[in-house]
Amino acid sequence: MIFLNFVIISYSSINSCIIRSDKKMPIFHNNQSCLNCQHKSEIFSCLTQGELGLIDQNRFEVSFKAGEIMFKQGTPSPHYICMTSGLAKIYIEGYGKNLLLGIVKPHDYILGPGIYVDNRHYFSAAALTDSTACLVDVNSYKKLIRENTEFAEEFMTRVSKQAISNFEQIISLTQKQMPGRIADALIYLSEIVYESNPFEMTISRQDLADLSGMSKESAIRILKDFKEENLIRIEGNRVDILNPAALHNISQVG
Amino acid sequence: MIFLNFVIISYSSINSCIIRSDKKMPIFHNNQSCLNCQHKSEIFSCLTQGELGLIDQNRFEVSFKAGEIMFKQGTPSPHYICMTSGLAKIYIEGYGKNLLLGIVKPHDYILGPGIYVDNRHYFSAAALTDSTACLVDVNSYKKLIRENTEFAEEFMTRVSKQAISNFEQIISLTQKQMPGRIADALIYLSEIVYESNPFEMTISRQDLADLSGMSKESAIRILKDFKEENLIRIEGNRVDILNPAALHNISQVG
DNA sequence: AAAATAGATTGATAAAAATCAATTAACAGT
DNA sequence: ACTGTTAATTGATTTTTATCAATCTATTTT
Numbered sequence: 001m002i003f004l005n006f007v008i009i010s011y012s013s014i015n016s017c018i019i020r021s022d023k024k025m026p027i028f029h030n031n032q033s034c035l036n037c038q039h040k041s042e043i044f045s046c047l048t049q050g051e052l053g054l055i056d057q058n059r060f061e062v063s064f065k066a067g068e069i070m071f072k073q074g075t076p077s078p079h080y081i082c083m084t085s086g087l088a089k090i091y092i093e094g095y096g097k098n099l100l101l102g103i104v105k106p107h108d109y110i111l112g113p114g115i116y117v118d119n120r121h122y123f124s125a126a127a128l129t130d131s132t133a134c135l136v137d138v139n140s141y142k143k144l145i146r147e148n149t150e151f152a153e154e155f156m157t158r159v160s161k162q163a164i165s166n167f168e169q170i171i172s173l174t175q176k177q178m179p180g181r182i183a184d185a186l187i188y189l190s191e192i193v194y195e196s197n198p199f200e201m202t203i204s205r206q207d208l209a210d211l212s213g214m215s216k217e218s219a220i221r222i223l224k225d226f227k228e229e230n231l232i233r234i235e236g237n238r239v240d241i242l243n244p245a246a247l248h249n250i251s252q253v254g
Numbered sequence: 255m256i257f258l259n260f261v262i263i264s265y266s267s268i269n270s271c272i273i274r275s276d277k278k279m280p281i282f283h284n285n286q287s288c289l290n291c292q293h294k295s296e297i298f299s300c301l302t303q304g305e306l307g308l309i310d311q312n313r314f315e316v317s318f319k320a321g322e323i324m325f326k327q328g329t330p331s332p333h334y335i336c337m338t339s340g341l342a343k344i345y346i347e348g349y350g351k352n353l354l355l356g357i358v359k360p361h362d363y364i365l366g367p368g369i370y371v372d373n374r375h376y377f378s379a380a381a382l383t384d385s386t387a388c389l390v391d392v393n394s395y396k397k398l399i400r401e402n403t404e405f406a407e408e409f410m411t412r413v414s415k416q417a418i419s420n421f422e423q424i425i426s427l428t429q430k431q432m433p434g435r436i437a438d439a440l441i442y443l444s445e446i447v448y449e450s451n452p453f454e455m456t457i458s459r460q461d462l463a464d465l466s467g468m469s470k471e472s473a474i475r476i477l478k479d480f481k482e483e484n485l486i487r488i489e490g491n492r493v494d495i496l497n498p499a500a501l502h503n504i505s506q507v508g
Numbered sequence: 509a510a511a512a513t514a515g516a517t518t519g520a521t522a523a524a525a526a527t528c529a530a531t532t533a534a535c536a537g538t
Numbered sequence: 539a540c541t542g543t544t545a546a547t548t549g550a551t552t553t554t555t556a557t558c559a560a561t562c563t564a565t566t567t568t
Contacts, residue, residue, distance in 0.1 A: 092421055092424070092425060094425040094428075094429040095425070095429045095430065095508045096429070096508075097429060099424065099425060099428055099429065113413075113414035113415075113417035113418050114414070114418070115414070116407075116410045116411045116413075116414035116415075117411065117414045117415055117418060122417075122418055122421055123421070145406075145410075146403050146406075146407065149400050152399075152400075152406065153370075153400065156370045156399075157370045157371065159367075159370075159413075160367035160368070160369070160370035160371045161367070161370075161371055163367035163376075164367050164368070164371060164376055167346060167376055167377070170346070170353065170424065170427075171346060171348040171349070171353060173424075173427070173428050174348075174353055174427050174428065174467045175348040175349045175350070175351060175353065175467075176349065177523095177524070177525090178524075178525070204545070204546090205545075205546060205547090206545080206546095213428045213429075214525070214526085215525075215526055215527075216545090216546085217525095217526075217527080217528095217546095217547080217548085218524095218525060218526070220546070220547060220548085221525095221547090221548085224547085224548090236534090254349045254350075431553095431554070431555090432554080432555075458515070458516090459515075459516060459517090460515085460516095468555075468556085469555075469556055469557075470515095470516085471516095471517080471518085471555095471556075471557080471558095472554095472555060472556070474516070474517060474518085475517090475518085478517085478518090490564090
């Protein structure tokens with residue numbers, strides 16, 4: 001019981017930290033090293049060249065096809081994951097259904113509380129689109145946290161910011177009615193995940209429902225209601241938020 | 255959006271870290287220092303005498319009457335709180351109603367994600383019974399995290415363990431039906447908070463409802479059902495779990 | 509002891525949301 | 539183009555849960 005979580009989906013991160021050329025592994029689209037990576041998260045600017053090299057030497061890149069499971073709740077977690085392309089969902093497998101915790105994209109990395117407890121995953125991840133990601137040894141990350149105070153402090157700050165937005169999510173799921181929760185999900189997708197409006201929704205209706213803590217039929221009905229109220233327009237997977245102010249209002253009212 | 259939280263209610267902590275004698279403040283029942291405190295949380299065993307002294311010099315003790323608010327969501331948070339006697343509830347003030355995140359007792363301390371972000375509280379705390387607590391300067395804690403690697407690592411571990419149990423709470427609230435959630439709450443109260451069976455429930459029905467994410471009427475009805483099924487016995491505030499196995503089963507089934 | 513107050517309980521009802529069943533649409537493979 | 543498969547949609551219905559109103563109980567105040 002009790003509440004209040006931890007780490008996990010960073011707002012941004014090492015990115016383009018692509019492939020280390022290794023003859024035995026398939027070669028991907030880019031094989032630069034972390035050292036000259038152009039899209040590093042600010043948190044990594046705390047690191048020396050040597051420290052970045054440590055990360056670089058303990059990573060490898062994999063690709064996932066849409067729908068593939070990246071890791072599964074309960075399994076050992078020797079790596080954290082930096083998304084380099086595509087989207088993935090993070091979800092808890094609960095009683096019969098899933099709770100979608102969030103969606104990660106390039107610039108995000110995935111790190112769970114298990115790394116400081118028993119090195120197991122406490123949630124699952126699956127690719128939503130064809131994706132590539134760097135898998136980095138967790139111990140090298142923990143080593144940096146131990147040895148670089150600035151890095152550790154920045155990490156704590158990111159974890160904390162995450163925690164604060166999580167509170168909002170908990171309140172949304174437990175205290176808002178379905179329209180409010182769907183409004184929150186649409187705002188999240190538009191403003192945080194796809195960063196555009198209109199946007200192409202690459203998640204299924206079931207995923208949207210899992211993100212909002214309801215059945216997929218209910219999620220579809222709320223979307224329909226919003227459509228009829230001219231709050232949004234939907235054509236296939238293209239979602240256009242016509243009235244963002246009203247949507248934010250629905251989010252507030254619950 | 256997204257999820258997954260942070261810090262906050264530690265499983266155990268500095269305790270009996272009672273009053274520093276200060277003529278200008280009311281004197282409480284004990285004025286030993288942290289240095290010879292008999293009930294320190296294991297995490298503080300990482301600290302040197304000097305480090306403990308730092309905590310000792312930056313704390314003071316207050317008492318709260320039952321029902322009094324200890325701090326309020328949104329206000330600045332210059333201290334973290336070590337409970338030294340009594341019980342307190344931690345809750346988020348949501349849309350019209352509260353979500354009770356957990357109950358703290360002596361050996362617990364309260365620390366929120368705000369300390370690494372904007373030094374504000376993201377939840378409120380109120381005394382459930384007459385209580386005493388040490389308020390300790392947050393910066394001295396953060397300083398220790400920065401300077402003592404072992405302490406920092408232990409802190410991360412505690413935060414992570416907390417996070418893991420939080421996942422269970424999120425799943426309970428979002429995926430279980432009312433009987434499952436009340437079962438979880440009763441198990442939490444018996445096994446974690448009061449550590450006894452039967453136990454004297456010092457929280458109100460409204461608090462129980464807030465802890466389980468439902469209306470107080472619904473909480474009462476589920477208790478009645480459990481009583482009629484001979485799972486529990488209730489006399490006033492005394493709760494006796496007659497069939498813990500069945501209660502755990504209800505928790506599992508949802 | 510009587511009155512006042514707040515909390516607990518109960519029943520009746522309404523609202524919210526899930527489930528079930530069926531249909532339609534989209535799409536991959538042949 | 540046809541077939542099979544999966545996802546999306548819709549309507550009908552049931553289940554779950556909240557709300558409302560009233561009563562009861564315990565406790566405190568006078």
